[in-house]
Amino acid sequence: MNIDLILHVLQDAFPAETLEPQAMPINETFVALPPASIYLAAQILVERFGLRHLSTITGQDTGSEIELLYHFWDGRGLTLRTSLPREEPHIATLVNLIPGAAFYEREVSEMLHVTFDGHPDPRTLLLPDDWDGGAPLINE
Amino acid sequence: MRNLLSALFTLLIFPGFGFLFVCALAFQWIDRKVAARLQGRIGPPWFQPLADFVKLMAKEDVLPTGAHEQACAVLPMMSLAAVLTTALVVPIGRHATSAFEGDLIVALFLLSLPALAYFLAGWLSVSVFSVVGGSRALLQYFAYEVPFLMALGGPAILCGSWSISRIAVHQSQTVWMMFVQPVGFLLAFVGLIGKLKRSPFDIPKAKSEIGAGPLTEFSGRKLALWHLSLDMKTVVGIFLLVNIFLGGSFTDLALPTALIFGVKALLILLAFSVAGVLYARLRIDQLASLGWRVLAPLALVQTLIVIWIGVR
Amino acid sequence: MTRVTIPIGPQHPALKEPLSFLLTVEGEQIMESALRIGYVHRGLERIFQNRSYLQNVHVVERICGICSHIHTTAYCQAVEALLGLEIPPRALYLRTLLCELERIHSHLLWLGVLAEHIGFTTIFMYAWRDREIVLDIMEELSGGRVAHAVNVIGGVRIDLDQEHVHSILQRLDELERQVETFLGVVQHERTLQARTRGVGHLSAEQVRRYCVVGPVARASGVDVDLRRDAPYAAYASLDFQVITAEEGDVWARTMVRALESIESLHICRQLLQQLPEGPLTVRASRRVPPGEVVSRCEAPRGELVYYIRSDGSDRPARVKVRTPTLTTLITLPDQLRGVNTADVPTVLSGVDLCIACADR
Numbered sequence: 001m002n003i004d005l006i007l008h009v010l011q012d013a014f015p016a017e018t019l020e021p022q023a024m025p026i027n028e029t030f031v032a033l034p035p036a037s038i039y040l041a042a043q044i045l046v047e048r049f050g051l052r053h054l055s056t057i058t059g060q061d062t063g064s065e066i067e068l069l070y071h072f073w074d075g076r077g078l079t080l081r082t083s084l085p086r087e088e089p090h091i092a093t094l095v096n097l098i099p100g101a102a103f104y105e106r107e108v109s110e111m112l113h114v115t116f117d118g119h120p121d122p123r124t125l126l127l128p129d130d131w132d133g134g135a136p137l138i139n140e
Numbered sequence: 141m142r143n144l145l146s147a148l149f150t151l152l153i154f155p156g157f158g159f160l161f162v163c164a165l166a167f168q169w170i171d172r173k174v175a176a177r178l179q180g181r182i183g184p185p186w187f188q189p190l191a192d193f194v195k196l197m198a199k200e201d202v203l204p205t206g207a208h209e210q211a212c213a214v215l216p217m218m219s220l221a222a223v224l225t226t227a228l229v230v231p232i233g234r235h236a237t238s239a240f241e242g243d244l245i246v247a248l249f250l251l252s253l254p255a256l257a258y259f260l261a262g263w264l265s266v267s268v269f270s271v272v273g274g275s276r277a278l279l280q281y282f283a284y285e286v287p288f289l290m291a292l293g294g295p296a297i298l299c300g301s302w303s304i305s306r307i308a309v310h311q312s313q314t315v316w317m318m319f320v321q322p323v324g325f326l327l328a329f330v331g332l333i334g335k336l337k338r339s340p341f342d343i344p345k346a347k348s349e350i351g352a353g354p355l356t357e358f359s360g361r362k363l364a365l366w367h368l369s370l371d372m373k374t375v376v377g378i379f380l381l382v383n384i385f386l387g388g389s390f391t392d393l394a395l396p397t398a399l400i401f402g403v404k405a406l407l408i409l410l411a412f413s414v415a416g417v418l419y420a421r422l423r424i425d426q427l428a429s430l431g432w433r434v435l436a437p438l439a440l441v442q443t444l445i446v447i448w449i450g451v452r
Numbered sequence: 453m454t455r456v457t458i459p460i461g462p463q464h465p466a467l468k469e470p471l472s473f474l475l476t477v478e479g480e481q482i483m484e485s486a487l488r489i490g491y492v493h494r495g496l497e498r499i500f501q502n503r504s505y506l507q508n509v510h511v512v513e514r515i516c517g518i519c520s521h522i523h524t525t526a527y528c529q530a531v532e533a534l535l536g537l538e539i540p541p542r543a544l545y546l547r548t549l550l551c552e553l554e555r556i557h558s559h560l561l562w563l564g565v566l567a568e569h570i571g572f573t574t575i576f577m578y579a580w581r582d583r584e585i586v587l588d589i590m591e592e593l594s595g596g597r598v599a600h601a602v603n604v605i606g607g608v609r610i611d612l613d614q615e616h617v618h619s620i621l622q623r624l625d626e627l628e629r630q631v632e633t634f635l636g637v638v639q640h641e642r643t644l645q646a647r648t649r650g651v652g653h654l655s656a657e658q659v660r661r662y663c664v665v666g667p668v669a670r671a672s673g674v675d676v677d678l679r680r681d682a683p684y685a686a687y688a689s690l691d692f693q694v695i696t697a698e699e700g701d702v703w704a705r706t707m708v709r710a711l712e713s714i715e716s717l718h719i720c721r722q723l724l725q726q727l728p729e730g731p732l733t734v735r736a737s738r739r740v741p742p743g744e745v746v747s748r749c750e751a752p753r754g755e756l757v758y759y760i761r762s763d764g765s766d767r768p769a770r771v772k773v774r775t776p777t778l779t780t781l782i783t784l785p786d787q788l789r790g791v792n793t794a795d796v797p798t799v800l801s802g803v804d805l806c807i808a809c810a811d812r
Contacts, residue, residue: 025533025745027682052660053676055748055757056774071757075681077746100663103782104774111497126490126811136498179577268458272793339571340643343794420643421571423794424480 262354273353666754
């Protein structure tokens with residue numbers, strides 16, 4: 001993975017944002033983007049760079065917002081970070097681009113009540129069908 | 141009166157139900173023990189088959205709603221009755237309880253009844269696994285039965301008789317059919333593996349796929365009788381092969397008949413056990429393919445050769 | 453022909469762990485399948501937030517029974533990165549030794565289960581008997597046959613002397629002979645090939661689309677192995693091959709796992725023969741400075757990912773675990789389409805499911 005080239009292309013694609021890549025352990029780079037840009041960024045990674053391996057999507061409640069991390073990997077890691085508001089968090093699905101994202105999005109959806117617009121199968125993945133105990137990973 | 145007592149003794153003790161019951165359990169134990177040792181295990185103690193039978197007889201008997209109660213009660217008994225009746229015409233030792241011209245045909249007919257009962261058991265006990273198992277059992281039946289029948293017909297033609305006893309006696313005067321018709325023997329052997337639903341042809345009761353196949357919903361006494369009928373079928377089937385291909389207990393050597401007959405039967409049982417552990421289980425379509433593309437043509441060739449020799 | 457719905461699971465003889473499939477079958481062919489998981493979901497990611505980093509080592513170990521060590525390796529590696537620790541070489545070698553022994557164990561267990569499902573009970577019995585060799589070695593090293601508790605944050609807690617090394621090497625030789633026999637069976641035995649060739653096919657394109665990892669991906673020709681591509685623990689100083697195959701069916705996966713077991717045996721020998729001297733742990737503080745880390749390891753089933761965010765306390769703010777089985781589960785409806793019902797256990801076995809891992 002030519003990380004510098006990728007970051008360069010991403011910065012060109014989003015001129016309004018100042019991308020501040022952070023180097024993280026272990027051999028990772030984190031880049032923050034607004035939610036509306038995630039699909040386009042993923043599209044660039046997949047179509048322009050052949051970076052198709054999405055390890056997983058992490059969702060977490062940082063207290064002030066819901067943060068999503070899209071962990072890509074190709075010899076080294078590239079994570080796209082985005083923040084969603086706590087009220088009605090939603091973001092476009094990546095399933096059309098990367099079918100393997102389906103299960104990861106379902107899990108984030110049920111654990112943090114994030115809606116992935118356009119997901120073909122938004123059932124719960126791990127929780128029972130009739131779960132009414134709220135979002136397990138939201139910190140009240 | 142004495143005839144009545146003698147008849148009862150024959151039917152119930154020797155070589156009837158009692159003897160076959162003991163043989164069935166003994167053969168099951170030997171088979172399990174040999175298979176275990178070949179697989180690096182210890183195997184069950186000698187009384188295990190008896191313990192299993194007694195335990196099953198004592199258990200509760202339930203069937204799912206919608207299953208045909210009376211039919212399901214009758215089917216295992218029908219299977220057992222067919223097998224026991226076959227034993228009447230198969231020479232055990234030097235005599236068959238009832239021998240007549242054509243008793244081979246009767247025996248083969250009776251031996252195919254348990255397969256029908258098995259299929260019906262699956263069909264009538266309604267659950268998905270049973271029905272699928274039943275249809276597989278029927279498909280399997282068609283795959284092995286034709287080669288099996290043709291293979292057993294060969295010795296009959298060569299020995300000039302359709303009575304099992306006469307075929308056995310004829311071999312003591314000439315030579316074992318196994319040597320004259322090795323292909324036929326092999327076909328009968330493989331066919332019997334299919335008939336007894338032993339590995340690698342235990343497709344209808346493939347545990348990992350469809351529960352226990354047609355017998356999934358059976359329990360308690362009915363299941364005990366099913367297992368018993370299958371074990372007795374093993375015994376009767378082996379005795380049949382011993383008589384048709386290995387010369388029965390007729391020989392010029394001055395040895396007790398029981399010993400000769402027993403040794404031959406045990407050799408075939410051992411061969412079954414070894415064949416059972418050597419292979420993976422085939423799929424039903426693979427077995428059907430094997431049956432029609434390999435076994436049936438071989439049986440046909442064998443039969444033609446036999447007819448040609450007979451005509452000469 | 454009418455369509456029948458056959459339920460597989462949550463309890464079924466073909467499944468070691470609860471999982472639910474609804475197969476729509478026409479005759480003997482599968483038309484569609486619906487998958488449901490979560491029967492052993494224990495909410496571990498929430499539990500991690502309520503325990504200290506130290507306590508979590510024990511929880512992480514119990515995500516799965518067969519791959520417990522790789523979980524603790526990935527977790528401890530992540531926390532050690534946040535703490536900025538440099539782990540002593542001897543500890544890294546011992547950590548890697550358990551990783552490889554666990555890989556052999558997992559593959560042998562899996563081989564037995566596959567054999568049992570295709571009715572080849574003999575191979576099942578032999579594979580599980582030889583598995584005992586590895587289990588005995590692991591028990592001697594750590595005190596546990598499966599949950600080894602070898603990793604601590606900062607290193608390992610086990611050690612071995614030269615005599616022990618010799619004893620293990622001897623048994624590894626014995627095990628290699630046995631695994632070579634299994635390899636021979638897989639390569640040449642015709643009934644096994646009849647049941648596994650052409651079954652459960654996945655193309656390389658499907659593998660990439662679904663982000664599949666591990667032996668399943670490698671059996672379809674996708675050459676990815678974290679031990680070589682992003683070396684962790686002691687892998688950078690080891691010499692080994694990554695096994696791939698082209699056919700992409702259950703038979704190819706069997707070949708890959710069998711050959712991988714042999715490679716793992718070679719790796720174990722290197723580790724034991726080149727074991728460096730030195731301490732086993734470095735001191736690790738209870739409080740972890742704020743930060744984030746992504747840690748990846750090659751579990752027996754593929755890429756295992758841990759993401760940890762720490763807020764400066766002695767408890768993690770977030771621990772995210774993505775296990776390799778999730779990536780293969782998603783391919784099952786595709787693999788089962790058009791397959792004979794008799795091949796369902798074969799397909800399910802071929803992907804080597806670890807539902808406890810997937811559900812957490």
